[in-house]
Amino acid sequence: MPAPIQSPAVFFQPAESARHTRASKSMAMAPSSKPAKTTTPHILLLPYPAQGHVNPFLRLAKALHARGLHVTFVHTEHNHGRLLRSRGLGAVTGAADGFRFETIPDGLPRSEHDATQDIWALCEATRRACPAHLRELVERLGRTEGVPPVTCVVADGAMGFAVHAAKDMGLLAYLFFTPSACGFLCYLNFDQLVKRGYVPFRDESYFTNGYLDSPVDWITGMISNLRLRDFPTFIRTTDADDVMLTINIKQCELDAPAADGILLNTYDDLERAALDAIRERLPNTFVLGPLGPEVSPPSYLPSLTSSLWKEDDRCVAWLDAQAADCSVMYVNFGSITVVTRDQMVEFARGLADAGSPFLWVVRPDMVRDDGDDDGKMPVPDGFAEEVAGRGLMVGWCDQEAVLGHRATGGFLSHCGWNSTLESLCAGVPMLCWPFFSEQVTNCRYACEEWGVGVQMPREAGRGEVEAAVRELMGDGDKAAAMRRKAAEWKEKAVRAVAAGGSSQRDLKRFVDEIARVKG
Numbered sequence: 001m002p003a004p005i006q007s008p009a010v011f012f013q014p015a016e017s018a019r020h021t022r023a024s025k026s027m028a029m030a031p032s033s034k035p036a037k038t039t040t041p042h043i044l045l046l047p048y049p050a051q052g053h054v055n056p057f058l059r060l061a062k063a064l065h066a067r068g069l070h071v072t073f074v075h076t077e078h079n080h081g082r083l084l085r086s087r088g089l090g091a092v093t094g095a096a097d098g099f100r101f102e103t104i105p106d107g108l109p110r111s112e113h114d115a116t117q118d119i120w121a122l123c124e125a126t127r128r129a130c131p132a133h134l135r136e137l138v139e140r141l142g143r144t145e146g147v148p149p150v151t152c153v154v155a156d157g158a159m160g161f162a163v164h165a166a167k168d169m170g171l172l173a174y175l176f177f178t179p180s181a182c183g184f185l186c187y188l189n190f191d192q193l194v195k196r197g198y199v200p201f202r203d204e205s206y207f208t209n210g211y212l213d214s215p216v217d218w219i220t221g222m223i224s225n226l227r228l229r230d231f232p233t234f235i236r237t238t239d240a241d242d243v244m245l246t247i248n249i250k251q252c253e254l255d256a257p258a259a260d261g262i263l264l265n266t267y268d269d270l271e272r273a274a275l276d277a278i279r280e281r282l283p284n285t286f287v288l289g290p291l292g293p294e295v296s297p298p299s300y301l302p303s304l305t306s307s308l309w310k311e312d313d314r315c316v317a318w319l320d321a322q323a324a325d326c327s328v329m330y331v332n333f334g335s336i337t338v339v340t341r342d343q344m345v346e347f348a349r350g351l352a353d354a355g356s357p358f359l360w361v362v363r364p365d366m367v368r369d370d371g372d373d374d375g376k377m378p379v380p381d382g383f384a385e386e387v388a389g390r391g392l393m394v395g396w397c398d399q400e401a402v403l404g405h406r407a408t409g410g411f412l413s414h415c416g417w418n419s420t421l422e423s424l425c426a427g428v429p430m431l432c433w434p435f436f437s438e439q440v441t442n443c444r445y446a447c448e449e450w451g452v453g454v455q456m457p458r459e460a461g462r463g464e465v466e467a468a469v470r471e472l473m474g475d476g477d478k479a480a481a482m483r484r485k486a487a488e489w490k491e492k493a494v495r496a497v498a499a500g501g502s503s504q505r506d507l508k509r510f511v512d513e514i515a516r517v518k519g
Helices: 051-066 077-087 120-140 161-168 180-187 189-197 243-258 268-281 315-320 341-354 397-405 415-424 439-448 461-473 477-497 502-515
Strands: 009-011 042-046 068-076 099-104 152-156 172-178 259-266 285-287 327-331 356-359 391-396 408-413 430-432 452-453
Touching: 009 408, 009 477, 042 120, 051 068, 051 152, 051 172, 051 415, 068 120, 099 120, 099 502, 120 161, 120 243, 120 259, 120 327, 120 415, 152 161, 172 243, 172 502, 180 189, 180 243, 180 268, 180 327, 180 439, 259 268, 259 502, 268 285, 268 341, 268 477, 268 502, 285 502, 315 356, 315 391, 327 341, 341 356, 341 461, 397 408, 397 415, 408 415, 415 439, 415 477, 430 439, 430 461, 439 452, 452 461, 452 477, 461 477, 477 502
Parallel strands: 042 068, 042 152, 068 099, 152 172, 172 259, 259 285, 327 356, 327 408, 356 391, 408 430, 430 452
Antiparallel strands: 009 099
């Protein structure tokens, strides 16, 4: 029988697949003093415990399992609990021989709150607490009957401590950086920003006095019109010992060079210059994207999902009911962005006044607590009635299904890399409203390099929202040009993951490389 929910290990039941046949009964965990006798490579994947990192990691896990590897996917205990509450037991048990979930503590106090934990605290806590737990997990798996010893660890770039722990245990160790290549290249140059005196900022006035518009034109592989404000926002500090600044420098200067290789979720045609610069510094870089249905089809292990929020199943039916193709504006600020109630009101008013049908994702934890929690949706009185039939607000959705729907014509996005890449793969142009980290870098590229986006001001009010939606959803020359460019990037993404494509070749090269080391 499957292990109980409280157990740190939860097994999958066997399932039909190209490489796996259905077994007659379920697996059971039993400790053993002898490692399993097997030649199957066993890869352990350790994502950073935030939604935008877990998603591509699970897609990578499916792709590797489909190619014959034994996979262990590690959640933190906090996210394991969230998955159980939002998705049920099927999210952490289910359907594949040779695919299992494990959990480790994240080092933060226990919480039942279904929200992303504090990013700064989480980065510090995982680096402090997780190495020992990772070692214990690898050792326990090595004593588990029927499970091949772990031969390789793939850790999130934000969990770079795992490289050193894995190396100490004699394992292969790779880092999967989940940002864009242009975002990652920015992180690789954080140390140069410090050495050249750009960072830390001299005082608080540098946030508003135009200093952020300083050109940064000396980084090989980046666009020529890059500004300091286009760098991941962790550089915006007056403290030389800022936690996020120093952690990001450590990840790039110590962790990444120590890894056996680097994995990126992008494709060559989209970010060739940045990728060439990254390969100059980290030659064993694998470009595997876009990790999604083409790499690991939806029909492969469909019960294995990674959404930490329960998805609203009304979305596709509502989109089906829209008469016109490309008529709906999809709005989603991602899994971390928080806004004020006043900002919610301004966006609501702007979306209503723009006139286009819209599908708006409003997470339960999206509105910043302002002391006025009355439990109501933070939109103007009468708003729901006003937009009935042409506006749908949901707590979470299947984003790929929404972006891929024939009715969706635009995406108002925070420009997280998953969202940006999914939008490009769906051929949907974007209204860009970046919040933090490398979202600002992705926004700059979407608008200036890839030709698929329009940036909205950080303090956009109803007028700016209305004007931007009308521009993107209209039939003007700029909107038409963005739709053409989006269609071109979609076609190139399809080629990258097709048989013989650049990403498929790198995925095969990666599998071959880790398969050479046996248990």
